[in-house]
Amino acid sequence: MNARSVATKILTQVIKNKRSLSECLDLSSLTDSRERALAQELCYGVLRWLPRLQAILKVLVKKKFRNKDIDIEVLLLIGLYQHIYLRIPPHAATSATVEVTKLLKKTWATSLVNAVLRNFQRQQIDIDHLAHPEWILEYLKKDWPTQWQDIAKANNTHPPFSLRVNSRVMSRDAYMKYLQQAEIITDTEYGITLSKAVDVQSLPGFAQGWVSVQDGAAQFAAELLDVPNGARVLDACAAPGGKSAHLLEKYEIDTLIALDSQANRVKLLTESLQRLQFNNAQIHCADAAKPESWWDGKAFDRILLDAPCSGSGVIRRHPDIKYLRQKNDIMKLAAQQKRLLEALWPLLKNGGKLLYVTCSIFAEENYLQIQDFLNTHLDAEDSKLAVNWGHEQPIGRQILPGESQLDGFYYACLSKTL
Template sequence: MLDVFLKTKTFNKAIPSMRASSARVISNVLNGKSLTESLSEIKTKVAIKDQAMLQEICFGCTRWHIQIEAILNKLMRKSLALKQPIIHALLTVGIYQLMRMRIQSHAIINETVAACDDIKRSWAKGLVNAVLREFQRNEKKILASLNTDITIQESHPEWLVIKFKRAWGEARAKKIISNNNIPGPLVLRTNNQFGDRESYLKTLDKLSIKSISTKYSPVGIRIIEPIPIDTVPNFGDGAVSVQDEAAQFAAPLLDIKSGQLVLDACCAPGGKTCHILEQQPNIKSLLSIDISKNRLEKVKENAKRLRLEPNLLAADICDVDTWWNSIPFDRILLDAPCSGTGVIRRNPDIKLLRKASDITDLATRQLQLISALWPTLKQNGVFLYATCSILPEENDNVIKDFMTSHKDASILNINETWGVETEFGRQLFPEEKEHDGFYYARLIKL
């Protein structure tokens, strides 16, 4: 009888609490895991109704972690970050909610304390309760006692603040840092193979989805009030893709003509590959390469949704002999791996996971990539170098070093009004309600 009962009985697995799950995500990030990866693993285990709040808390805790850490140092004699990282993360979750979410304080404290059971730290209930209530009672006094330095007030690592100031001056650096803490807007790229932007704007208006045309991109639309991507009309049919306005400049800057051979190096997750094919469906061939087979799966998904068929290849682009057939390309796009300092507002864990020493290593790699690809470009061919960094070490300095050793390279001016002109290209900065930070330099082979 017992065997029959066990085979037929359905046991419901307990759904973890949203705050306990938030603590697990934050603990993972503080241990070196990316926010996106950790959140994607844990999000599906939480009740559907709690998933949006889980995401908001995790992004918020990461975005403001440096400031929250300073607050916890005021509230506790010894940090729990090393001995009890999950409790430390749970306190971070509680402080963030009390500071920046419109939820009743008593509900925040009660639910955060209760989460101790879920993370198997019931003994810590009294501690968590005491710390959060102390902050609730003395929030203004504690915040007033914090260091007034921008690293604490705007929650940015000191090394990054120094780099921003040295590169762009005090005033612009402050604006960059401030905008990094404002979540970026949802921006769509309309698919001209499906329909034009004006028609899609009318579709959004009929559904009472507030939107506006982007300032510079002729195919971009900014959604004014964020909505879940699965509610974007005709998204599954390929009418639009999610892509920031700054990234939408890549395909037009390549100036691709019918019948040309094009290479998209480091192509994942495929936004620019798909935009190239939407914009110029009559190219002879587009080869899209990425070193990661797993990331290429995402390119396949995007292309399939848009009814596009790019030629995808998993390869190390520096090992040219393993993938190039010796037929030179007319156009090459290198969206190089970078620090991501132009998209911190979308990836706030960059502030926690990146180190100053990373920048030199990245610049070395970027120069290697350009140098490896340059021989595959046809004479009079165009090479577009792009990053989502706002640090000159990864942008103008890389191009300068490349041109010093390659006398057959010349700058092809980018005559646009967006961003600011630099010695070798154009730099965009993250702007509130507008585009992310991005860099472009365009070269021609003599």
Template sequence: MSASPSPLAPARAPSLARLLLQTAQAVQAVRAGRSLTEWLAQCPGELRPGVQALSFTVLRRLGAAQALRRRLAPRNPPPAVDNLLLCALALLWPEDAPAYAPHTVVNQAVAAVRERAAPSSAFVNAVLRRFLREQQALLAELRQDPVALYNHPSWWVDMLRRDWGELAPALLAANNERAPMTLRVNRLGPASEPTAGHDRRADYQARLAAQGLPSQAPPLPLLDQALVLDHPVPVQELPDFASGAASVQDAAAQLAAPLLIGGPGTPWPMLPAGARVLDACAAPGGKTAHLQELAGNRLDLLALDADEKRLQRVRENLARLRLDAQVRAADAGDTAAWWDGRPFDAILLDAPCSASGIVRRHPDVRWLRRDSDIAALARTQARLLDALWLLLKPGGRLVYATCSVFKDEGEHQTDAFLQRHADAKRLELPGCTGHLLPLADNGPSSVPALDGFYYALLHKA
């Protein structure tokens, strides 16, 4: 009789075949219109990290994988088989340091399909081995197909070409890179104590280094709380994360709060203590918390979001950082349903958008969006801008933000708003307002590239 495993023995890693079965389901869900984040929440916990990593890889190569499958097997196989094939073809895509050897991918894909659709195992084996034999010729063919070449829908490619011309290929390539992990060091400290000029970022950077987690500090003055880790880690490994020493937030997103609060690094005065501020689309709460961190937790801050479930994240973030805000579920554009008639000194509108600037963090976005979504989102953004502008005091400021690189959701949206409102003036801060592109030479810092964002600071005359 074999001995039972020791309870102290390390858990055995799941096989690639098992991970492929779950990854194929995730890819099938995305192709059917479901968010990958939502699907991963139901994935078994012991499989989730591996499935997420594989899903990101497959979705970053999905255009090429679909084109390959059509060439290698013109007749559509059953969905379960098709999505397993797509996953395997994406993992077989040539790269400098592949995670798995080609023979391992083929063998494990065949093992996976035997479990899900055994009669198709010989078919899957034949398709994958044919790809390995004819790889060079097949890859040459794909260079003529924009969807396969860039791994984005054709309408997305066309829109980037229209908006950004010769920068479009670089933007498409950037979307297939891994995003850096960026922290925002809490300037109030874990216990919300006054810092008296103490450099908490430098202290926290030293603590990270002591734990073998080197980081870089972006040089832009408005990013004086940001640290970019050389390598991402689970938040549980960050010093005092649970007690509020830091938050995870991309550097581009960290520009919203200082643009609205004003003061050092900006040409406009800092909002006074007690200023009445609205965060109109607050979930998941990173920018809400940042506003109070910058203001010493002294703003009269209202955080709205239309999704009550997502507001729980806002409350959790505020509680972890020991910050205060009134949190309420409401459609910000339906002001009659929630506004008490008191105007705001400042408003942050981080509007619903295509998320085209954060595709490297959410590789499913490109496959979930449709070209008609952009016009619909632009209408929503315009409705929110017009409604909230009426709630702003004369002399007040509104920051309009989207995590998008499409001009219809940024520059064109703001231009149209200024045409409609004679009392609005756009204030500029080079490197911080306008379109920020996720390219190393287009953001305020070259180490590393920021997420794609758009910011407009609007002053009410």
């Protein structure tokens, strides 16, 4: 096995079976760190530019691939990606890609792959493409008419690698010294932003809970929730645990209940909090919208609802979203968000606050969702966010992908009136 063959198998699962990249990204068969890095680059890169690569391939190969040969189509996409985006000599990229046909036991495709990639070298076909499905571009144009092109371009960039230092253990400045000693060059904006991604196990003190990987935009949640000492707090959709941990780091919380509806994600949540040495959270595998299955009847002072969403604000971090997400998903997700808001609001104390968060940039999931909720709940009011980042919306604030190196996030805070 090598980087290209492993990437071919992973991407075939994503493209053919519509599975998420994070679920399929198993690089354990590659023992060489350089091969692992190349395989990861190929997987993320092909998905980041998939519509453009597919458009170029259609010019080069007129006949549609049979379902059982999607892996050869994927291999050609990998070959094109190397030619266009990586600094690998063209003859080396072609030769190494052709060799994969033998590893896939499809030697009939050897001459095809060789001919297609050499043909591309000769013609240098280029298609000016923003590399997004048309329906996503339609949403961007509608919701962000003056910024939509910048958003599309930002979605096609590599995301930063951002950290949050566990303030219970040490200060950010102290941790910076450990990074410098480890010769990991850093740039600080929010928390710590590394100049390039690294294996988390190589981070000083990662296993001991000194630090967590979390984008700067996600780090705003704990501050905005403004938790009083001794509070009872609910993190309704908590996995993988970054925001729960940040709340426990920042505040003196009496009770934190953290939920997620999927067992595999609850495992990640549990492991994250254990690594950071927070063993006092109450973790449940449960649907937050069905309180009867997990709630003990005691109201909450604060509720964090990091709602399931399209992920349209984190496409640069999860490029498979462009391929896996469909237009009709937005309406379904908006309905799920509404269901969660309706179920959780009665659990909040009078005078309490609910922070609504998504990593979406679509208005339907964000301020329009909250606007509709306020129109139908007389005991809810918009608690204005006194911050200067992002874009002010009719309700809440929106960060767009790439701004100040941040992911795209939406925040709104609702207060329950007495």
